[in-house]
């Protein structure tokens with residue numbers, strides 16, 4: 001794993017890498033006169049599990065929305081699977097899980113999935129099979145026919161994750177996927193994310209949780225809209241002389257303007 005992450009680190013510093021799933025070139029985003037992302041250069045490789053780690057308000061969601069094509073950069077460019085974003089053409093190849101759940105609360109879990117399945121053009125036996133498979137994965141099979149208004153916060157997160165996986169996307173963008181999810185299920189979701197990664201799915205997720213960051217192939221540390229370091233967890237620890245990601249974050253991301 002370390003070797004794999006190390007190899008990726010070397011190759012992915014090139015933003016013209018042909019195997020990049022995502023390329024950000026001097027990406028900025030301002031709201032009014034306030035710049036919240038500053039010239040972000042980053043390449044994320046196909047099949048990589050990449051974590052964006054940073055404090056609240058550092059710009060993680062803004063960056064993920066730009067990658068998903070839900071927002072346009074104020075400067076620079078975002079390429080997703082070789083297409084300049086925003087671009088509707090690639091949307092069917094991407095699964096996106098927002099930080100706030102975009103679900104229909106008056107519908108049941110199953111009806112929500114049927115709705116999203118129809119958006120992705122899934123029907124018949126394949127639709128039935130995919131719905132059963134993703135609901136099993138997030139452990140909601142028993143709650144398929146309950147209205148989402150009766151779901152807990154964690155159940156809604158799990159259903160949102162199920163929606164993002166429904167059409168078997170080649171790229172997953174997950175904004176804080178495990179918030180509000182209990183430790184046992186969090187573990188099983190991580191097992192699944194690692195297995196998807198091993199099948200070649202590219203995954204980008206945001207997190208505040210240090211032990212989650214530690215499981216990523218590479219991590220981008222983001223602070224005040226600046227990417228202060230990008231490397232494998234081991235590389236970040238080595239570069240900072242730290243024994244944990246948390247310490248590495250303090251040393252490498254601690255207000256320094258890289």
Ligand SMILES: Nc1ncnc2c1ncn2[C@@H]1O[C@H](COP(=O)(O)OP(=O)(O)OP(=O)(O)O)[C@@H](O)[C@H]1O
Nearest residue numbers: 031036054055056057058059060061062063099206
């Ligand atoms: N639509 C908007 N209009 C104005 N400011 C915005 C908008 N969206 C985000 N911001 C600002 O951009 C900054 C980055 O926000 P963002 O949501 O990307 O941070 P984050 O790292 O995802 O935080 P959290 O971990 O709390 O979700 C914040 O200061 C936020 O207030």
